[in-house]
Amino acid sequence: ACGNSDDSGSGSSSSSGGGGKKIALLLPESKTTRYETFDRPLFEAAVKKDCAACTIIYSNADQDPAKQQQQAEAALTQGANVLVLDPVDGKAAASVVASAKAQGVPVVAYDRFIAGADYYVSFDNETVGKIQAQTLVDTIKAGGKTSGDIVMINGSPTDPNAGSFKKGAHSVLDSSGFKIAAEYDTPDWSPDKAQAWMEGQISAVKGNLVGVYAANDGTGGGAIAALKAGGVKPLPPVTGQDSELAAIQRILAGDQAMTIYKPVPPEAEAAAKAALALANKQKPASTTDTEGVPSTILDPIAVTKDKVKDTIIKDNVYKVADICTAAFADACTKAGLS
Amino acid sequence: MSTPTPTPEAQSVDATAALPADLQDERLIASQGVGGFLRAFLSRLRSGDLGSLPVVVGLVVIWGVFAFENDAFLSSRNLVNLTQQSAATGTIALGIVLVLLLGEIDLSVGSISGLSAAILAVGFVGHGWSLPLAILASLVAGAVIGALYGLLYTRFGVPSFVITLAGLLAFLGLQLKVLGKEGSINIPFDSGLVKFAQASFLSDAASYILVVVVVLVYLATRLRANQRRTAAGLSTTPVVTLGVRAVAILLLLSIPVYVLNRDRGVSYMFLLFVALVVIFDFVIQRTRWGRSVLAIGGNVEAARRAGINVKRVYISVFVFCSTLAALGGLLAAGRLASANQGSGGTDTNLNAIAAAVIGGTSLFGGRGSAYSALLGILVIQSISNGLSLVNLGSPERYMITGGVLLLAVIVDSLSRRSRAAHGRA
Amino acid sequence: MSTPTPTPEAQSVDATAALPADLQDERLIASQGVGGFLRAFLSRLRSGDLGSLPVVVGLVVIWGVFAFENDAFLSSRNLVNLTQQSAATGTIALGIVLVLLLGEIDLSVGSISGLSAAILAVGFVGHGWSLPLAILASLVAGAVIGALYGLLYTRFGVPSFVITLAGLLAFLGLQLKVLGKEGSINIPFDSGLVKFAQASFLSDAASYILVVVVVLVYLATRLRANQRRTAAGLSTTPVVTLGVRAVAILLLLSIPVYVLNRDRGVSYMFLLFVALVVIFDFVIQRTRWGRSVLAIGGNVEAARRAGINVKRVYISVFVFCSTLAALGGLLAAGRLASANQGSGGTDTNLNAIAAAVIGGTSLFGGRGSAYSALLGILVIQSISNGLSLVNLGSPERYMITGGVLLLAVIVDSLSRRSRAAHGRA
Amino acid sequence: MTATLSPPTTAVLALTGISKRFGAVQALKDIDFDVHSGEVVALVGDNGAGKSTLVKTIAGVYTPDDGQMTFDGKAESVASPAEAQGLGIATVFQDLALCDNLDVVANLFLGRELYRGRALDEVTMEQESWRLLRQLSAKIPSVRIPVASLSGGQRQTVAIARSLLGAPKVVMLDEPTAALGVAQTAEVLNLVERLRENGLGVILISHNMSDVMAVADRVSVLRLGRNNGTFNVSQTTSQEIIAAITGATTNAVSQRAARRETHTAAPTATTEEQS
Amino acid sequence: MTATLSPPTTAVLALTGISKRFGAVQALKDIDFDVHSGEVVALVGDNGAGKSTLVKTIAGVYTPDDGQMTFDGKAESVASPAEAQGLGIATVFQDLALCDNLDVVANLFLGRELYRGRALDEVTMEQESWRLLRQLSAKIPSVRIPVASLSGGQRQTVAIARSLLGAPKVVMLDEPTAALGVAQTAEVLNLVERLRENGLGVILISHNMSDVMAVADRVSVLRLGRNNGTFNVSQTTSQEIIAAITGATTNAVSQRAARRETHTAAPTATTEEQS
């Protein structure tokens, strides 16, 4: 609502002298693995590579927009030259952008779009939802079913991003020919809640369940536990997102159909490059434009059993040894991992 | 004009001499026989004396509403699910009942349960410990945390609300730390814990035998008590009443068991929970330690003056509470076959505390029973389970959850006379 | 052998006759002059009589630690941020103080604040209402919710814990419903509310004038009180003591104001919060209503027997609490320039309640002060603000938050003698 | 029987057929009771006889299960203590009912605080508190400490002082002197007499027969929740009342007295033997 | 002075120089006090004189700021009520200290419950409770109701009955008869005499001079937190003690007595005038 500002990098941060820039990385939450495990170290590495003298201010907002605002203020207080902001709520982050702008500090929107940012690097959330849904539909059809009930386990009703996944998924599922029998917004992305809800659905939907759309790996895991405990055989395909180690293992074991892999290294690198450029008052290179913000948009990848090797293993996200613990040794061999 | 009526009542002394020692006072309104028992029961009910029992009314209302809404709710399959869903948080709520009885609180049970799940998963899956060792490590971690709380409380007099709030944060951090990079760890489906939590059920025969044993034990202990009371010159429960009660218990147990047996049956996990409830009820009601807990909750200064080692009781209660929280965390992990950053999060705390309170345990100490954990968690999980059978958007789901919860508790409190006049609930 | 010592003490009667009426008892240990004042202060401190004051020690420790860790923490800019960050949740905590004084609780303040933000955003941005109308609607919604709680509590005697737990869920649902599909609504930066919450500061001159006025008002009222007490034959505070206190207040206010003025200054929003604290402190301490609240919190039956309309007080307190929660929600929305599904979520509830408790208000009713909202929220936000200046991963941040919180409260309770012996905190 | 004992004026407060049950205990059964203006009626009875229950019923703390109450000739049913106070009934409860967290002044004026402008008039209230307490010979070091830290007798004095505020028509004192020292007891008895002289009806509960005989005009005896006789003080003896209380003419009290008399021969013994 | 009054045996409990301060109030200052086996010492004093504070100090509830205590000839410092009980000191507190939420049996046996196997022996405890309460003539309808619902006197009886359990060497009774009926009071006085006969040291606090004169051997007077004389009962009168308590020979008590004597001429008046 606060308009499109094209004045990227127009402000002047006079305080910063020499190469030692301060770059603030503000991530949204700690309850999914990726942010603290991948984004933070990869981003830090990417920055250090190009600018050894730069310091990084890191904060994690634990899913609280007000806390994120506070952390952004703290970063500005410490004289950050650029904010790399993965907002808890992309819309509400307008306030952060405004106060950064007021002090001439540019903002890179990371992972989630913020109107008025100076640069945007992301995987598109709606695309994520679309790919999840499409893979689900494809998997079901590959199993020989063209009709039946699908249930949807969406993300947290209080997480704005969950809405984007949901929207993307609906755009595919609504016209897929399958019936969405029931839908659930999982409070706080809680796997237990997803499990309890799924158990209810096994009673309610009964025999006709052909697939489960789960918005991320945690909720997917909950759904799978419910299906297993409920004695549903064969397991209908279940989706996921985030490429958690546990999810990769489930995929190899055949319990989960897919997860979404967002190759974080290119994203982190692009963000680091853009941030350094902006910190030095240069215009970062961009491939496209999103609502007037120069952007780098990356493609999320659906990881199914046969793609684990080419994605996760290849990009060295996890080592084979991590994945193929004793319990999953068989599955690994079958999938050609060793 | 002085016309006193001295009524020496020498004859009433004679009349009462034959009565048991505890029924001689002539102000006592006789409640002999089944009718008298019923009347006494009703009047106790109205005066709010029955603790957690009236919640049953609320529970029945909830069940009625959901059964009306969706046939599947009262299906055996769903009820088995309900028992499974209740066990983990119920176990945690049992610990909360203990701290509430003292008039204290533990806000960190969610974090402790999450930490315990994390320790189990990392130890068992990550480091390849044996399952018993991993479970032991988790429970010990819980116990140590409780001891820490108890020491902080008794040493510094910091309100338990604040101590455990600090614990809530600190142990959430520790949980994330323990889980480390992976964040989410699968516990193999064929491991003992997952099997126990997901797929272990009593055989039909075993379950009915258990019911009969429970009823027989009840009858035996009550008859023995009658015998001893007669010997001591005290009143006894009429054998008819005992018989009626035994039949009631038989029905109250065997009907659910029958229904559950039509699906998978009575799960080990739920049985463990119920057994814990029964054991803790015994400990609270029939041991010196339990008596001390109630006394401290009622009037800590009086308890101290009675020579009770108040500090030791505080510490032991905190230890029990967090060990039960750790156990609940293990059960939850087993059921989910996974431990992750969200384990013990969201509303585990709130649900556990709410279960205890809804079940009839006072937040102000000294009043409540172990059974309130069982009844309270059934109320909460019934609502959540029932709603998961109904196709609702999130806003409506939240609103209805709140509404039904309120309804259940209002029904409960309508069934007694207002407690307000008698002081706090 | 009977050797009584009758000591008629006729002379002591003469000696005391000259003393003020309230200092005549010979068991009173004189505490005249500044030295006596200091000694009396220390002994009150140790006996735990000072309510929220010792938290200041904890706060100083926290500030010391963070200042040592990072220079930026005590920078004017950051302290202005801190005031801004404290106002919204602090306002909510003020309402919590009120319900805690009654011995009740409100778990739903987070949801109410979120709902209020949602109503404002939808009304103001969505439907194009005028800002005052939208604000009014939000506050009225809060008040209505409070009235509902009060009625349910007084009518059915359901514990407030359960009522407000139901409210927590129901009003979260309503918040989502009101926000509708959009979910997140930005409030324009040039709207009055956002300007008020983000960018309105007292001018330097105005802030110093305010400080001076406060000190003068303090002196004037205390001198007037002295005059009246002399007339009534009661003891007075020595003028020297008053002077020392006035200077202390002057420093205590003008130093922070000076520091804040080096950056943007004293914000209107923080001033509003502080003004509310001062007003409610006055209302609690110096009006019949406030006295009733304290009396009910101390002993509800005694209050009832004193002829206090207990129900009306309960209802009014719940109304105040949820209206303040709604106001807090508005401030938070203004500061974030947005209302969304997460507004009032996460740990708004816990932070608000924790602030009140850490500030020294008892969970058991009857003891506490409005200032505990101010002090408590400063403790909590200082920790959170301070940690955001330190480069930490989430696990470490949680653990350190818990640790620092505990430290602050232990320091606080070490500064008094153990309260345990005197009953509950 | 009661009617014939009472003075010819109509009673300011009259109860008929009051019953009250708690769970399985019948605390009061068919109680008749009245008090006239300018009269002190002592309500006596053994422990648990129902005296306090009767007082609480009159004061609106409990609602009776059965029975009528007339006040000033009008039938009334008091549903709350506030209503009883509104009628002009002031009560000192046996369990005192003080707010431990508030100071002496706040407790004294609870529910009827004095105002000055928009704020409580603490100065006048404190001054008035000292006046009231001095009048009762109270030995309270400070009126600005929470009543939790007062001694038993000091608390009792505070509760009694409360009842002197306002302008009641009937004052009920439930064992007001139980915890009081000799001087304070004397002051309270003086107070009772002053109240009578001012035309108030006073209901006094006490286990101390000498106090009762000293100030009461009539004595009403409860026994195990029932009326057990009404006595005119000028025409009865303590022995007779004690017999009505205990329901027997020989009892522990008389036995003690008898035993003691044969054992000791000190000259003061006879005056000191009264319960 | 105290030493010359005491029997020649060594005291079972002796205090010297005890002081205790609460905030700005000096509750006890330099108190000397002792009690011998087989002796009943009455501790008397005005309201707020510090009697209960002294009792609580002995019982381990408060720690004195200053002063020594010897028990059975050995110097002891009791840091908690449990330790005092361990030494053999049983106490009935003025504020009773009962757990309102527990029933009569549970309160009686709190801290020393009887066991049978692994569970509490409720039957024996209930039987024993009835025995104890009957012995004190208690009028309690049921021992299975929470003490919150007992009358004042019933609660007091429960507290007294508690002290009969165990095998103490010293029993302290802080105004044990304040709320009791005439029969119960007589039983408690009998009890005190029985305790003395069994060789226990008894400390009795009471405002009732006739009770004190009836059972005590010695009377120790506190006044405003200080010792104010010790009297041998056989060689003193109530008047003398009251003078020591109030610190004056003319006071409200004697005035009342005098006034009353001139006004009334009823034959019972002289026996009823004692406080």
Ligand SMILES: Nc1ncnc2c1ncn2[C@@H]1O[C@H](COP(=O)(O)OP(=O)(O)OP(=O)(O)O)[C@@H](O)[C@H]1O
């Ligand atoms: N709230 C209550 N709940 C249950 N029983 C009660 C309650 N209040 C009183 N009783 C019972 O009613 C009876 C009468 O009690 P009450 O307090 O009126 O006695 P009382 O005559 O005042 O005795 P006392 O002289 O000891 O003060 C007692 O047996 C008591 O146990």
Ligand SMILES: Nc1ncnc2c1ncn2[C@@H]1O[C@H](COP(=O)(O)OP(=O)(O)OP(=O)(O)O)[C@@H](O)[C@H]1O
């Ligand atoms: N916990 C406490 N805190 C503060 N002051 C106290 C406390 N306990 C007692 N006092 C004060 O100490 C003094 C002595 O009190 P104590 O209870 O010993 O008197 P007492 O002699 O037992 O009086 P009574 O005859 O009224 O029972 C009183 O002035 C009282 O206010």
Ligand SMILES: [Mg+2]
């Ligand atoms: Mg009574």
Ligand SMILES: [Mg+2]
């Ligand atoms: Mg005393």
